[in-house]
Structure formats: structure tokens, C-alpha cells
Amino acid sequence: MRRALSAARGLGRRPRLAALLLAGAAAAVLLLLAGAPGLTRDEAALVAGAEPAGAAQAVVAAGRAALGGIVGELRAPRAGSAVAGGALTGLLALLGAVLAGPGGLVLAPLLFWLAPRHLQAGLSATPDAAAAALALAAAWAYRRAALGRHRRDRLRAAISAGLLLGAGLALRPDAWILLAALVVHAALLRLTGRAAPPAGAEAPAGIEARLHGVPLALAAMAVIGPALLLAASPGLLADPAAGLPALVRGQLRGRGGPAPVEWLALTLPAGILAAYAGGLLHAAWRVLRAFRAHAPAEIVADDLLLVLVPVAYLAAGHLGLGAPGAGVRPWLPAAPFLALAAARALLVAAEVAWPRRARPLAAALAVLVLAPPCWAVVRAFPLGASAWSELAGGAPGAAARGLPRQDGGEAVLALLPAVNERAAPGARVFWPGIPPAALALYGRDGRLRADLAVAAAPEDADLAVVSLDGGSRDDEYRAWGALRTDRPAAGVYRDEVPLAFVYARAGAWR
Amino acid sequence: MRPADLPARLARRALGAAAGAGRAAAPLARAVWARRPGARRATAVAFALLLAAAGVHGLAFQGSLPGRLPSALDWAAARALLEREARPGDAVAVSPAWAERAREALPGTVPILALPRYEGELLPGVRRVWLLSVPGAPGFSWEPELDLVRLAARAEPLPRLGALALSRYALAAPHLPLAFLPDRMAGAEARLGGVPCTAAPGGFRCGEGGALRLERTVREVDGRARPCLSVYLPASPGAPLELTFPGVPAGRWVRGHAGLVGGSPAGAPVRVALSVDGEEAGAFEVAGPGFTPFELATPGAAGAFRTLSLVFTWPAPAGTLCLDAVTLP
Numbered sequence: 127m128r129r130a131l132s133a134a135r136g137l138g139r140r141p142r143l144a145a146l147l148l149a150g151a152a153a154a155v156l157l158l159l160a161g162a163p164g165l166t167r168d169e170a171a172l173v174a175g176a177e178p179a180g181a182a183q184a185v186v187a188a189g190r191a192a193l194g195g196i197v198g199e200l201r202a203p204r205a206g207s208a209v210a211g212g213a214l215t216g217l218l219a220l221l222g223a224v225l226a227g228p229g230g231l232v233l234a235p236l237l238f239w240l241a242p243r244h245l246q247a248g249l250s251a252t253p254d255a256a257a258a259a260l261a262l263a264a265a266w267a268y269r270r271a272a273l274g275r276h277r278r279d280r281l282r283a284a285i286s287a288g289l290l291l292g293a294g295l296a297l298r299p300d301a302w303i304l305l306a307a308l309v310v311h312a313a314l315l316r317l318t319g320r321a322a323p324p325a326g327a328e329a330p331a332g333i334e335a336r337l338h339g340v341p342l343a344l345a346a347m348a349v350i351g352p353a354l355l356l357a358a359s360p361g362l363l364a365d366p367a368a369g370l371p372a373l374v375r376g377q378l379r380g381r382g383g384p385a386p387v388e389w390l391a392l393t394l395p396a397g398i399l400a401a402y403a404g405g406l407l408h409a410a411w412r413v414l415r416a417f418r419a420h421a422p423a424e425i426v427a428d429d430l431l432l433v434l435v436p437v438a439y440l441a442a443g444h445l446g447l448g449a450p451g452a453g454v455r456p457w458l459p460a461a462p463f464l465a466l467a468a469a470r471a472l473l474v475a476a477e478v479a480w481p482r483r484a485r486p487l488a489a490a491l492a493v494l495v496l497a498p499p500c501w502a503v504v505r506a507f508p509l510g511a512s513a514w515s516e517l518a519g520g521a522p523g524a525a526a527r528g529l530p531r532q533d534g535g536e537a538v539l540a541l542l543p544a545v546n547e548r549a550a551p552g553a554r555v556f557w558p559g560i561p562p563a564a565l566a567l568y569g570r571d572g573r574l575r576a577d578l579a580v581a582a583a584p585e586d587a588d589l590a591v592v593s594l595d596g597g598s599r600d601d602e603y604r605a606w607g608a609l610r611t612d613r614p615a616a617g618v619y620r621d622e623v624p625l626a627f628v629y630a631r632a633g634a635w636r
Numbered sequence: 637m638r639p640a641d642l643p644a645r646l647a648r649r650a651l652g653a654a655a656g657a658g659r660a661a662a663p664l665a666r667a668v669w670a671r672r673p674g675a676r677r678a679t680a681v682a683f684a685l686l687l688a689a690a691g692v693h694g695l696a697f698q699g700s701l702p703g704r705l706p707s708a709l710d711w712a713a714a715r716a717l718l719e720r721e722a723r724p725g726d727a728v729a730v731s732p733a734w735a736e737r738a739r740e741a742l743p744g745t746v747p748i749l750a751l752p753r754y755e756g757e758l759l760p761g762v763r764r765v766w767l768l769s770v771p772g773a774p775g776f777s778w779e780p781e782l783d784l785v786r787l788a789a790r791a792e793p794l795p796r797l798g799a800l801a802l803s804r805y806a807l808a809a810p811h812l813p814l815a816f817l818p819d820r821m822a823g824a825e826a827r828l829g830g831v832p833c834t835a836a837p838g839g840f841r842c843g844e845g846g847a848l849r850l851e852r853t854v855r856e857v858d859g860r861a862r863p864c865l866s867v868y869l870p871a872s873p874g875a876p877l878e879l880t881f882p883g884v885p886a887g888r889w890v891r892g893h894a895g896l897v898g899g900s901p902a903g904a905p906v907r908v909a910l911s912v913d914g915e916e917a918g919a920f921e922v923a924g925p926g927f928t929p930f931e932l933a934t935p936g937a938a939g940a941f942r943t944l945s946l947v948f949t950w951p952a953p954a955g956t957l958c959l960d961a962v963t964l965p
Contacts, residue, residue, distance in 0.1 A: 396690040404683050478680035498694025516697040519774025525734040526775030600856035607853030614740045622705045624736045
């Protein structure tokens with residue numbers, strides 16, 4: 127267990143091959159499943175180009191241009207997320223193997239993806255899976271830059287860290303939280319006298335020597351990261367006076383709704399939540415033990431990273447800082463770190479609790495922890511953003527607490543077959559809360575009849591398709607008044623909790 | 637031996653036996669304590685047990701949830717029962733309030749109430765409430781049922797329909813209005829500064845370009861659906877808006893609620909005055925959030941058909957006002 131993240135380079139061929147295979151398989155599965163969930167408001171904004179032009183939009187546009195005619199209009203914008211999800215799986219497998227051996231290789235990706243909302247992020251066009259993958263990769267590169275024995279290796283890793291952070295910033299500007307966590311990490315190591323290069327490493331020279339102990343990777347991240355962000359944001363480059371304040375404002379998410387820790391408790395399946403919490407405490411305990419024992423940096427640094435990054439994202443969420451977005455989006459980049467720590471904690475617990483039967487015990491624990499979320503994922507699919515944990519009481523318990531029922535209108539997709547089959551020819555449909563970009567995409571993908579017209583107000587409509595997301599229902603009630611009925615013609619439910627309804631004027635529903 | 641000594645002797649024997657057992661078990665306990673796991677192992681065992689418990693709980697939750705919620709058959713049974721037994725003046729209350737599949741599954745002739753609480757609700761026109769609840773649902777609360785028990789003269793539990801529990805409550809003091817003003821829009825007249833408004837589907841359009849709209853609709857005010865007369869009040873034209881309902885069966889009271897949809901944009905109050913046969917009976921102001929109740933006495937108007945007018949004045953754009961009003965005996 128004393129292997130460091132940097133030891134991944136010393137892994138055998140088989141774990142590397144296994145990680146690569148897992149990455150490919152995960153990307154293929156994600157792409158295959160990506161056609162099932164409906165489009166959320168956040169995704170529709172990206173597809174429509176309503177958000178400030180940036181890398182996330184470019185990825186979505188590239189996916190549509192390259193794959194639109196091959197994999198379908200709904201899958202194509204999500205192809206980038208599928209690729210990122212594959213990369214994240216590979217990274218989790220690789221680092222899981224480094225931290226906890228072959229068991230970690232399998233467990234770490236499963237502990238991440240079997241949370242229904244994490245899987246939903248991999249099936250969404252939003253850049254969350256990519257942000258999570260880039261955060262993990264940047265942290266790994268940062269560690270490699272600190273532990274490299276040769277100057278050239280350290281420089282190469284530092285530049286990689288800068289590029290990865292820059293890509294992360296370009297996709298989701300809240301990657302600054304990772305940089306902040308790494309700054310704290312470096313400062314703590316320095317304060318405790320563990321910032322020196324490992325024994326036998328080449329002495330710093332050139333630019334590295336001129337940094338006076340500031341880690342090379344941090345310097346590279348601080349320079350290359352913002353540069354890439356600027357390069358990927360033409361608006362910011364053209365008018366910094368207006369763009370920079372807007373960028374800062376975009377990171378002030380504001381408080382409201384459940385706190386991040388509460389979100390984790392209410393959305394993560396209980397077994398995964400317990401494993402994450404245990405993993406975080408285990409890593410923290412290892413850090414404390416290593417500090418007390420004056421252990422060298424390579425023992426402390428990885429565990430400190432596993433603690434600091436999740437804590438930084440959750441703390442930022444508590445303070446109302448970070449990326450705006452529905453559900454678990456804002457702190458998703460913390461989850462891979464938690465999954466790694468959880469995988470290691472589970473395997474260590476089995477090893478320590480019953481050394482002679484460590485493997486069977488670990489397997490039994492893994493099955494017990496992963497079977498319920500696996501069941502939940504199957505039951506929730508494709509409405510993963512409507513899934514709530516056992517602690518929340520599932521979707522019914524969450525609805526009773528007034529929590530959001532979905533991320534933003536995606537459940538409407540499940541109603542479209544009924545609308546296509548039963549709406550009168552040429553019917554005018556009122557779609558409150560459903561972005562026009564989502565409707566256009568459904569139409570191009572053949573999911574929505576071409577003869578149905580969009581009505582701007584319920585008074586002008588024959589049908590109203592309303593999405594229930596736990597927020598205001600004024601549009602739905604207006605439709606009751608205009609269509610003279612409060613009885614839906616069809617509905618979509620998750621464990622009996624309504625997610626979307628169709629209301630029809632008399633004669634408009636065959 | 638006297639019978640009275642028996643309990644004391646039995647107690648002494650029991651104590652002696654317990655002391656002997658304790659002496660015999662002490663070495664075993666010492667051995668077990670000596671071989672207790674170290675703190676690290678104990679923590680690992682505790683963590684493994686926690687993971688196992690969380691997993692078992694997760695399996696039990698996922699496995700039991702569908703059985704705790706109503707099936708299609710349960711809803712069909714509820715529909716058949718209500719089709720057979722519901723009467724005019726009946727309404728169905730669903731609990732929890734999110735169980736709105738009832739809107740799709742139950743007969744359209746029975747109004748559906750989906751409120752988290754019923755305390756203080758007037759429930760106009762309702763004599764009996766059928767409470768359709770899902771007691772097995774996670775997060776279920778008995779509060780709606782307790783509210784209805786307080787409002788009812790008689791409660792009648794009915795056989796369960798699978799996961800659906802059903803009970804019927806006859807309200808002790810049903811709120812039976814003589815007239816619900818928003819439902820009389822068809823015969824109403826509207827004037828803005830004395831100029832007649834144009835009739836439109838469900839209401840009227842007034843002012844230049846029909847910017848001022850009145851309609852019978854349902855709006856969300858204070859987080860609930862409110863069937864009401866909605867009045868969209870843009871910038872004040874400097875003249876009052878008068879809505880007249882001829883031939884209304886009047887009583888001793890006009891009661892209702894008024895509120896602004898989404899609150900008032902400028903915080904400007906809206907004054908609403910009620911007149912009966914041309915004489916002002918009272919007025920009230922609406923400002924800020926909430927669905928505020930009002931009550932105006934019309935004792936002289938009782939027992940006859942009267943012309944009721946609502947006169948709206950507002951100094952600044954006020955958004956959309958939602959108003960319901962009933963005449964009561």
C-alpha cells in the first residue's frame with residue numbers, strides 16, 4: 127500500500143492493458159446508452175449555442191458534425207462525454223491498480239459509475255465527465271512532476287499538468303478549484319518539510335531552480351491553464367473588461383437547496399456513500415499517521431491529494447462557489463478521487479479484518495456494496511437524474527422533501543411515443559420549460575412528429591406537454607385553465623412520482 | 637419450611653448460581669478480552685460491517701419499494717370504486733401530495749385535491765373527501781389525514797386496495813357557496829375607465845392592444861394551484877378596471893382570496909373594491925406574496941340576485957393578480 131500514484135509508470139503490462147480495455151468498453155457502452163436519456167436544459171443550451179462560446183460547445187458541435195448521421199442526432203452531441211467517460215474509466219482503473227492492486231483496478235471504476243447520477247453525467251452532453259477525467263489526470267500529472275527523478279520527466283509532467291488543467295478550465299472554468307486544492311497541497315508539504323525532491327532525483331536546474339521551491343507543475347498550471355482558457359474563449363479574449371467579470375460571476379453559484387454533503391447523502395447509494403466516507407477517513411488517517419511518523423513525501427502526498435481535492439470541491443459548493451448546474455454536476459470532479467479512496471479502503475478493510483480470507487471477504491463486500499446501486503441504475507435508466515438514494519427514500523422520499531425530480535425537462539422524451547401516436551394531425555403543442563433546441567433535436571432524430579406545431583401559450587394549444595421538476599407549476603396550471611382539464615392524457619412516472627404529463631384539449635387526443 | 641420463606645430462598649439460590657456462573661466465566665472473559673482485536677482491526681471489522689449493513693439495506697430498499705407503491709391494478713380498483721360510489725360534492729384527496737397519478741387514473745368527474753395540508757382549507761363545494769393515501773411510500777406523513785379528521789364529522793375507513801389506503805370523511809361544516817364568481821365570467825362585463833372591454837376566449841381584453849387581460853384560469857400562487865379570476869395588470873392606465881357580474885345569488889358574505897402570481901414586481905399594491913348594486917360594500921389591498929384571504933359583509937344583499945362589481949385600481953405595474961371569491965349565505 128506504500129505505492130505512490132507515480133508508480134503507475136512501473137505497472138505491469140497486464141494492468142495497463144486491462145485499463146485500456148476497460149476504457150474502450152466504457153466508452154462504447156456510454157455511446158450505446160447515450161441515445162436513451164432525454165435532453166436536459168443544460169445540454170440544450172450547449173446544443174443551441176446559447177451559452178458563451180467555448181470548448182464545451184465546440185466538443186458538442188464536433189460530435190454532431192462528425193457523428194450526427196451515423197449514431198443519431200441525440201447520441202452525437204454526447205459522443206465527447208462517452209469518450210471522456212472512457213478515459214475516466216481507464217484512469218480510475220489504472221490508479222485503482224496503483225493504489226490497491228488488481229482489486230482496485232476493477233472496484234474504482236465501478237464505485238464511480240454505479241452511482242446512477244454519475245452514469246447520467248457520462249450520458250450527457252454537458253462537460254462534466256470530461257471535467258472529472260481532466261481533474262484526475264491533472265492531479266496525476268502534478269504528482270508525477272513532483273516525483274520524477276529526471277528533470278526532463280518532471281518538466282514533461284508539469285507541462286502535461288498545465289495542459290490538462292487548461293483543457294479543464296476551457297471546458298468548465300470551475301477547474302480553478304483543483305488548482306486551489308493543489309496549491310494547498312503544495313503548501314502543506316512545504317510547511318511540513320516534505321517538498322524536497324525524492325532521494326536520488328536530479329537537482330532542480332534552470333526554470334525549476336528559479337521557482338524557489340514552488341512546484342514546477344503548479345507554475346505550469348498557473349501559466350498554461352489560464353492561457354488555454356483564454357484561447358478557448360474568443361469572447362473573453364476580444365473583450366476582457368466584460369468577459370472577466372462575467373467569468374467570475376459565473377463561478378458565484380450562490381447558496382440554496384441542499385448542501386453538497388447533503389446532496390451526496392441523498393443521491394449516492396448507501397453502500398457507495400459508506401465506502402466514499404470510509405475511503406476519505408482512511409486517507410485522512412493515513413496522512414495523520416504519516417505526519418506523526420515523519421514519513422517521506424511520497425507516502426503522504428497521494429493520500430493528502432485524495433483528501434484535499436474532494437474537500438475543496440465540497441467546500442466550494444458549501445460556499446456557493448463553482449460551476450452552476452443541476453444535480454451533482456458542480457462537484458462531480460470530486461467523485462473519482464472518492465472512488466479511488468473508497469476502493470482502497472474496502473480492500474484494506476478486508477485485508478485487515480480477516481487476513482486469511484481477505485480476497486473472499488473483499489469480493490463479498492464488493493458484491494454487497496455494488497449490487498444495490500447496480501439494481502438502482504437498471505431501475506432508474508434512462509431517468510438517472512431522477513434517482514435518489516435509500517437515505518432520501520428514493521424518488522418518493524425526495525418528492526416528499528420537495529427535491530428536484532429531474533435535471534431539466536429530460537423525462538419528456540419518454541412521453542413522445544404516446545404524443546406521436548395519439549396527437550391529432552397538425553396539433554399545436556405547448557411545451558413549457560422544454561427548450562426549443564431539445565424539440566428541434568428530437569424532431570431531427572425522428573422522435574417527434576414533424577406535423578406537430580409549437581404553441582407559444584396554452585391558450586393557443588391543443589396539447590400541453592409539461593415537465594415536473596419540483597419547481598414552479600404555473601405553466602401547467604395555466605394549461606389546465608386553457609385546455610379545460612386537469613386530467614393528464616398520459617404521464618411519465620419514476621416510482622409513482624410524476625415527471626411529465628400530457629394534457630389534451632377535447633378531441634386533440636385520439 | 638414456611639411457604640413465606642420460599643421466595644427468599646429461591647432468590648438466594650439464584651444469586652448463588654449467578655455468582656458461580658460469573659466465577660466460572662471470568663477466565664473465559666479474560667481470555668476473550670486478552671485476544672481482542674487491535675484498534676486497527678476493530679476499525680476494519682466495523683467498516684466492513686458498515687459496508688455490509690449498507691449493502692443489505694440497499695438490497696432490502698430496492699427490493700421492497702415496488703411493493704410499497706400502488707400498482708396499475710390498485711389504481712384500477714380505486715377508479716372502479718369511485719365510479720360506483722362517488723357522489724356530487726365528493727372530492728378525492730391524495731396523500732402524499734405527489735401521488736398525482738390519481739389525476740390520470742381516477743374518474744374525471746371527481747375533483748382531485750393534492751395538498752400537503754388541509755388545515756384551514758375551505759374546500760368550496762366539497763361535502764365529502766375520499767382520502768387516497770399510500771402509507772408505504774417513503775416520506776409518508778399522516779398530517780393530511782389528521783387535518784381531515786379534524787375537519788370531519790364522520791370518518792369511515794374503507795378496505796385497502798393493495799398499496800392504496802382509502803377512507804372517507806364527511807365534512808362537519810362544508811363550505812357551500814351560493815356562487816363562485818370566476819365561474820360566472822361568461823355573463824360578466826368588463827370596462828376600463830368606462831370603455832367596454834373586448835370579449836376573448838375565457839375572459840376579456842382591455843385597453844390599447846388588449847394589453848390588460850382578464851380570464852378565468854388556474855394559476856400558481858403561494859405554491860398551489862388556484863382556480864381564479866386572473867387579471868394581468870400592466871402599467872396603470874390611470875382609470876379603474878370594473879368587472880361586473882349581473883344576477884349573482886347574493887348572501888351575507890363575500891369571501892375569497894387574492895394574491896399576485898410570483899409576487900408583485902414593483903411592490904405596488906392593488907386595490908380591489910366590491911360593490912353590490914352600485915354601492916361599495918368594502919375594499920381590500922393586495923401586495924406581496926401569499927394568497928391572502930378577504931371577507932366582506934353584504935348583509936343587506938342576502939336572499940336576492942344582485943349585480944356584483946369588482947373595481948381594480950393600481951398605481952404601477954402589478955403583474956398578474958389571481959382572485960377567487962364566493963358569495964355565502
